[in-house]
Amino acid sequence: MTETIDDKPRSNDYSFSGIGNGDIVSESDEDFSKYLLDRMKQLESRNNLLKEQCEQIESDKRYIESQKLKYERETHRLQSEIDRLKSPPLVVASIVDMFDGDKALIRSSTGPQFLVKVSQDLDDGGQLVPGVRVGLNQQTLAVVDIIPESDEPLITAMEVIDSQEVDYSEIGGLDQQIMEISESVELPITKPEVFERIGITPPKGVLLFGPPGTGKTLLAKAVAHRTNATFIRVVGSELVQKYIGDGAKLVRDIFEMARKKAPAIIFIDELDAIAATRLEDTNGADREVQRTLMQLLAEMDGFDNRGDVRIIAATNRADVLDPAIVRPGRLDRIIEIPLPDKDGRETIFRIHTERLNIGSDVDVKKLSDLTEGASGADIGAIVMEAGMLAVRNDSDHIGMSDLLDAVTKVMVPKANNVDHSENMFW
Numbered sequence: 001m002t003e004t005i006d007d008k009p010r011s012n013d014y015s016f017s018g019i020g021n022g023d024i025v026s027e028s029d030e031d032f033s034k035y036l037l038d039r040m041k042q043l044e045s046r047n048n049l050l051k052e053q054c055e056q057i058e059s060d061k062r063y064i065e066s067q068k069l070k071y072e073r074e075t076h077r078l079q080s081e082i083d084r085l086k087s088p089p090l091v092v093a094s095i096v097d098m099f100d101g102d103k104a105l106i107r108s109s110t111g112p113q114f115l116v117k118v119s120q121d122l123d124d125g126g127q128l129v130p131g132v133r134v135g136l137n138q139q140t141l142a143v144v145d146i147i148p149e150s151d152e153p154l155i156t157a158m159e160v161i162d163s164q165e166v167d168y169s170e171i172g173g174l175d176q177q178i179m180e181i182s183e184s185v186e187l188p189i190t191k192p193e194v195f196e197r198i199g200i201t202p203p204k205g206v207l208l209f210g211p212p213g214t215g216k217t218l219l220a221k222a223v224a225h226r227t228n229a230t231f232i233r234v235v236g237s238e239l240v241q242k243y244i245g246d247g248a249k250l251v252r253d254i255f256e257m258a259r260k261k262a263p264a265i266i267f268i269d270e271l272d273a274i275a276a277t278r279l280e281d282t283n284g285a286d287r288e289v290q291r292t293l294m295q296l297l298a299e300m301d302g303f304d305n306r307g308d309v310r311i312i313a314a315t316n317r318a319d320v321l322d323p324a325i326v327r328p329g330r331l332d333r334i335i336e337i338p339l340p341d342k343d344g345r346e347t348i349f350r351i352h353t354e355r356l357n358i359g360s361d362v363d364v365k366k367l368s369d370l371t372e373g374a375s376g377a378d379i380g381a382i383v384m385e386a387g388m389l390a391v392r393n394d395s396d397h398i399g400m401s402d403l404l405d406a407v408t409k410v411m412v413p414k415a416n417n418v419d420h421s422e423n424m425f426w
């Protein structure tokens with residue numbers, strides 16, 4: 001219950017004695033003024049309390065208003081998100097060419113090309129140039145959005161090594177092939193004037209073909225090392241299987257990167273995965289492969305022979321290659337990388353054991369005799385296996401018996417495998 005002033009005694013409720021008797025104040029007067037003073041203090045403190053409450057309410061009000069604003073903004077954001085999700089998907093395409101600033105020739109991701117309008121609302125800031133990926137309105141196919149460039153597939157699709165450490169001396173049994181590749185890839189980069197003087201154009205690209213593990217990659221790396229070129233390795237099967245829909249774009253980006261990082265060697269491993277003969281009857285996956293191949297051919301045709309970007313491609317299946325890829329001006333030098341012969345195997349054994357602790361009983365000639373049909377990679381595996389046996393036997397060197405055991409371990413399963421080589425080109 002709130003106490004009111006009216007409930008309290010008033011001055012005329014008190015009997016005044018001694019009025020007019022000078023400064024004599026009665027007891028009841030003192031009580032009353034004391035009461036009024038107390039009362040005033042009480043009211044003052046209540047006033048202060050109310051003021052504080054008022055300030056608190058003001059601050060709560062301000063907080064609620066700011067919260068209201070925040071929720072309004074959030075509602076607006078969610079509403080636009082809902083609108084965005086409800087809107088029809090955009091068709092993805094890339095710009096082939098621009099005309100008059102408001103028309104674009106685009107290639108849709110499914111293949112066909114269209115001449116379409118560019119939305120007037122799209123402030124492209126000069127970004128609409130060939131190669132840029134854009135979003136198209138489904139109905140009108142007008143360019144309504146620019147898709148930001150994502151480096152991710154490009155970076156993961158290839159291996160870029162600024163300088164290689166492999167030297168020709170680490171490759172055994174391929175002296176003739178080293179000479180050929182050196183003339184057709186190394187010389188045009190290091191001494192272009194030799195070709196200019198004679199008046200011939202150097203080959204644009206080289207195709208290495210031969211069984212697996214014979215040193216095709218090794219050879220390409222060694223050329224990159226000799227020329228101080230950036231080595232860009234892409235694997236054909238990955239381009240068309242891992243980056244479905246992006247294969248053609250990746251090919252374009254890879255050549256673009258090679259031009260930027262020139263001198264550069266683009267090494268396309270498993271070329272057959274993108275350059276197999278085209279079949280009449282094609283499904284979606286085949287069309288993807290074809291688009292990637294077409295882009296590869298276009299890139300090869302588009303760059304200058306005298307430039308310092310060279311292509312080395314490798315395949316185990318030269319028999320299935322589309323002849324278009326080996327036409328003059330494309331991969332116009334074909335080099336066979338066969339399984340090593342007896343002398344080749346001996347050299348490869350020497351190369352692979354050179355830096356190891358080898359027993360004096362090791363006879364590489366004998367090892368070479370025993371490993372007919374082995375590739376360089378098999379010889380590498382034999383030496384590695386022999387090293388593991390020596391470790392297991394707690395020996396401080398690799399002995400002939402370790403190598404003989406390793407030959408059996410590596411060569412017997414290989415001999416038991418079905419030999420598909422008769423179906424191949426070589």
Ligand SMILES: Nc1ncnc2c1ncn2[C@@H]1O[C@H](COP(=O)(O)OP(=O)(O)OP(=O)(O)O)[C@@H](O)[C@H]1O
Binds near residue numbers: 171376
């Ligand atoms: N001629 C060779 N001289 C020395 N080592 C070799 C030779 N050929 C292959 N090797 C060894 O085998 C490994 C694999 O070789 P490489 O990757 O070059 O073969 P590849 O022909 O490219 O095989 P694939 O066709 O399977 O890609 C090399 O790192 C190397 O250790």
